[in-house]
Amino acid sequence: MTDMEEIKKQVGQSDSDDDEPENLQYKVILLGNGTVGKTSIINRFCEDYFAKTYKQTIGVDFYVKRLELPDNIFTALQVWDIGGQSIFSKMVTTYIYEANAVIFAYDITNHQSFADLEDWHQLVLKTFEGKEPPLMALMGNKIDLNHMQAVKQEEHEQFAEENRLYNFYVSAKTGDQIEACFYKIAADLSGVKLSKEMIESQQKAVKPNIIDYMNNEAELEKAEEEQQKKTKKKGKKTCAIF
Numbered sequence: 001m002t003d004m005e006e007i008k009k010q011v012g013q014s015d016s017d018d019d020e021p022e023n024l025q026y027k028v029i030l031l032g033n034g035t036v037g038k039t040s041i042i043n044r045f046c047e048d049y050f051a052k053t054y055k056q057t058i059g060v061d062f063y064v065k066r067l068e069l070p071d072n073i074f075t076a077l078q079v080w081d082i083g084g085q086s087i088f089s090k091m092v093t094t095y096i097y098e099a100n101a102v103i104f105a106y107d108i109t110n111h112q113s114f115a116d117l118e119d120w121h122q123l124v125l126k127t128f129e130g131k132e133p134p135l136m137a138l139m140g141n142k143i144d145l146n147h148m149q150a151v152k153q154e155e156h157e158q159f160a161e162e163n164r165l166y167n168f169y170v171s172a173k174t175g176d177q178i179e180a181c182f183y184k185i186a187a188d189l190s191g192v193k194l195s196k197e198m199i200e201s202q203q204k205a206v207k208p209n210i211i212d213y214m215n216n217e218a219e220l221e222k223a224e225e226e227q228q229k230k231t232k233k234k235g236k237k238t239c240a241i242f
């Protein structure tokens with residue numbers, strides 16, 4: 001079995017899946033340096049969970065989240081959490097291969113993590129050389145720490161514009177904008193046009209969190225602890241929520 005066949009088996013996807021009802025299934029990968037928050041972004045999106053303690057991702061982890069888009073369109077995002085150290089591994093191009101969307105994540109408080117996205121971006125372009133490139137997005141994480149922001153908004157926007165990337169700011173800690181970003185990516189991949197109201201409702205759903213956090217950190221931490229107690233799926237590699 002080749003590396004790619006082995007990975008497809010692990011995520012429950014095979015080449016003969018095309019006729020299955022879940023044919024709107026897309027592979028979305030997160031790339032970026034270690035500690036920028038890739039695992040945290042995915043945990044927040046898939047399980048509404050945030051861990052303060054850092055556990056390095058070795059190699060790759062897989063998650064699945066199902067989303068309902070307008071017009072009764074259901075889509076499954078297969079989200080690949082690729083460890084930051086993978087840039088030094090031969091396997092990294094195998095992980096990138098066949099991605100439908102790539103999210104380049106950095107930590108807004110760490111300028112090096114932003115500068116190194118140039119290398120991650122080049123790696124993706126090289127992997128897709130001569131092929132249709134995937135949808136690509138830039139994601140600045142940890143906006144709850146915006147008082148420590150080390151990357152200017154102009155730099156962020158310029159990088160996104162030059163490389164034709166969607167650009168997002170998120171916080172895995174508060175959940176701000178996480179759902180809205182993945183929803184936008186899923187809609188684009190599925191060819192679904194989102195109305196202004198749909199986009200706004202996604203954003204409104206998370207905004208109060210960040211306001212509470214900025215004004216009352218203790219309260220947010222209490223709410224998070226309660227949420228984490230409720231989350232029984234800690235450590236689980238996949239989730240499926242409709």
Ligand SMILES: Nc1nc2c(ncn2[C@@H]2O[C@H](COP(=O)(O)OP(=O)(O)OP(=O)(O)O)[C@@H](O)[C@H]2O)c(=O)[nH]1
Nearest residue numbers: 034035036037038039040052057084142171172173
């Ligand atoms: N304040 C804050 N901390 C965050 C946020 N996202 C992640 N962190 C913290 O940053 C650290 C690293 O997060 P991870 O999600 O493990 O980072 P990663 O990019 O997956 O790291 P690798 O596995 O090494 O590739 C953890 O201690 C998280 O709690 C955020 O939005 N805000």
